[in-house]
C-alpha cells in the first residue's frame with residue numbers, strides 16, 4: 499500500500515496542474531472586505547478593468563470570495579507602502595494612508611494572488627515599487643482570469659508557476 503501511496507502523489511499533482519492549465523475563462527472576481535473603503539477602490543478598478551471584460555464584485559461572505567482585503571493604517575513616514583499579500587490563502591492588506599493609487603495597489607496584490615511575481619519593467623503594474631502610470635499587460639489579464647473560483651490547491655499551483663516564469 500505504501501508503494502501505491504507514493505505513486506499517487508505525483509499523479510495527483512500532474513492532474514492538478516493539468517486541470518489548472520486549462521484555458522482560464524472567469525470574468526468576475528469576488529472580493530470580501532468588511533471595510534467601506536473597499537467600494538471607491540473597487541469602483542475605480544472596475545472602470546480600468548471594464549475594457550478587459552473583467553468585473554470585481556464585493557461580496558458579504560468571506561467563503562464566497564476569491565480574495566479578502568483588509569485596510570491597515572501605516573504610521574506617517576513608514577517606508578513600507580502599498581500593500582502585502584499572502585497568496586496561498588488569498589489575503590491582501592492595503593495601507594490606508596498610502597499616497598499611491600489604491601486601485602493600482604489592489605491590482606498589484608491581486609496579481610500576486612494569481613501567481614504573478616515582480617517584473618523589471620518600470621511601466622508594469624508588477625514593478626516592485628508603486629507609482630503613477632503602471633500598466634496592465636495582456637498576460638496580467640490572463641492571470642486575473644484564474645482568480646474566479648480559485649481553490650486552495652489552485653493557489654498553491656499558481657505560486658508554483660512563479661518559479662517557472
Ligand SMILES: [Zn+2]
Pocket residue numbers: 606610616626
Ligand atoms: Zn509586490
